[in-house]
Amino acid sequence: MAAHRKPRQRTLTGQAGRTAATLALAGAATATAFDGPAHAEPQLTPAQVKAKVDALYEQAESATERYNGTKVKADKTRTALTRLRDEATRRTERLNSSRNALGSIASAQYRAGGLDPAVQLALSSSPEEYLEGASLAERAGSRQAARITAIRKELARIAELRVRADGRLTELKASQSELARHKSAVQEKIGSAQRLLDRLTAPQRAQYDRQQDGGAQGAASMARGAVRAPNARAAAAVAYAYGALGKPYVWGATGPGAFDCSGLSQAAWRSAGVALPRTTYTQINTGQRVSRGDLAPGDLVFFFSGISHVGIYVGGGQMIHAPRPGSAVRLAPIDQMPFAGASRPV
Template sequence: MRTGKRGLLAVAVTVVCAITVLGAPGAAFAAPGPTPAPSTSPTARTTNPDLTPPPADPAPSEADKALEAVREKLDSLYHDAAVATDAYNAAEEKAKEQSAQLVALARKIVQGREKLDELKDRAGAAARSQYRGGGLPDEAHLLLSDDPREFLDGAGRVLQGHRATKGLLGEMTRTQQDLEQYAADASTQWQKLESHRKAKAEAQKKIEKQITEARALESRLEKKEKERLAKLQEEAARKAQTAWIGTGALDNATGQGTSAGERAIAYATAQIGKPYVWGAEGPDSFDCSGLTSQAWADAGRTIPRTSQEQWRQLRRVAVSDMRPGDLIIYFGDASHVGLYVGDGKIVHAPRPGRNVTVAGAGTMPILGVVRPDA
């Protein structure tokens, strides 16, 4: 008992700087001595058992308060990691878009240069043809002609030649302008790509920092404390789910899922047991939005990669109108998402150290519901 209490003290001090709600420092963790009897006389303690205090054990509620502080700190750390993960995923998606646009622009530049070279060859051929004609313009050749019919036919050819030359020069100018615009666009896209790469790297640092701190906090817990913490987490989830059901949120939620929604659910539930890994979107591991986006991709519907963009872009529906296959978005910053499977439950990838699982839909604060196949 003493060893466990000392471990809990170390964690609690780290979390809340010597939690003051427990009274005197260390009172919740160090085994206290017997409570002094009203009389120190051995006779009094022997002849009147009522005056002998019961064995003093630390109040479970006090220990639970300390563990509850640990639980709240862990929730905060993992929540911050989830926010950073969304930022990382968003930056990665943007970087992919910029890379694809750069590739497309590079192809346009290559094609434009090839076209410009061809136009220059045509212009050179025209110049060489004129040189072979003695350097005289077509108008001069016409004036030297004695045949009116030949003159008229030649006049038409001259007009066509003028138009062709003008068109050739115009096409060369436009091609050159396109190349310059492509080069400017490529420079802009490259700058955006670098910006998104930096944002992704910064988000990665935040994620790793939060997860490292959370794991260090958990590692200082002893086995019994970890077991009790797990029970407290389960109890908190159960209470939250019960309270949510008690609000009547599901009283009218009898909507039937679509065939696409059922396919998304089938995909997501098939991933149960696979580990949460931030930034992952399968097939061996997932983060929360990686799971939901891939589930709906498997159902034939492309949706945004991050929970925040899923909340922003997809059609919102009332909780009372949700149906299996809908996505439930959690927390005020839309930093978590789960796939609703019906009966008040979701399948989701919870957080680092956990696996894809089924949980109560009301175990976390619900921001709202969105429908991918609206």
């Protein structure tokens, strides 16, 4: 029976125990090394970095245009809110003046032995409640009834203005929240793109920058000399775009020191006396749509399926545009990005 008993295992202590523990840890480390770090980022080639960065910048520009559109909406709402509040204030001041005028009559009527309903209204701490509970049309004379009617209408108008102002304030707060979301999205995409670019070596980054430039800057003077704009306004817009070359891209900027893509197109045509809307997806619907084969200097050229980028065509297959964060306004071929359409401001 004893021959079949399971051998008793001995616990290692002292130096032997420490040696066993060391070997066990070494084995675990070796196994982990073969498995690889759980969260290590894959090593990307420069081409893969470029593809990812391009995608991130496209997403950032799309978010920028949404930010621009929301900002226009917020600015209009803020202006409307200010206008409503100003009107409510003016009407309240006029109403107070009317009530004060009625109040000046009170002492004379009091000395004469009574207060008519109009004066009671003027002195009431709650005119709305007084008007609600009093049958003034029957209790007042025709002159006082007309005055009361005017005050009643003014109170109603002020109440309406306040309701509308409250609605505008709610809209403004919603737009401000939306602006914050779009701003966060832009910053997140730009930050991710920059972290990818930081992984490139100096020669790789230089190559990336050359690819973005496309060799177009060297052809700038030659292309400018070849420009034949169809009219004076288009010529003025193109001249403005050339004058902006080298100025930095800053998202949300409309010049004159910095631009985003739609900010540049808007500023260029504004210099020619034409008011364009703020965003790419509204600018493409302004003026006359033109085909790629009929492009003329000054036309706006749009890119990507979401109409998230715009440039100003200057002839010879070239455009001037504000490309992306970290870059500057530059000349570039229009086939550098997926063409989505074109429009000719009028």
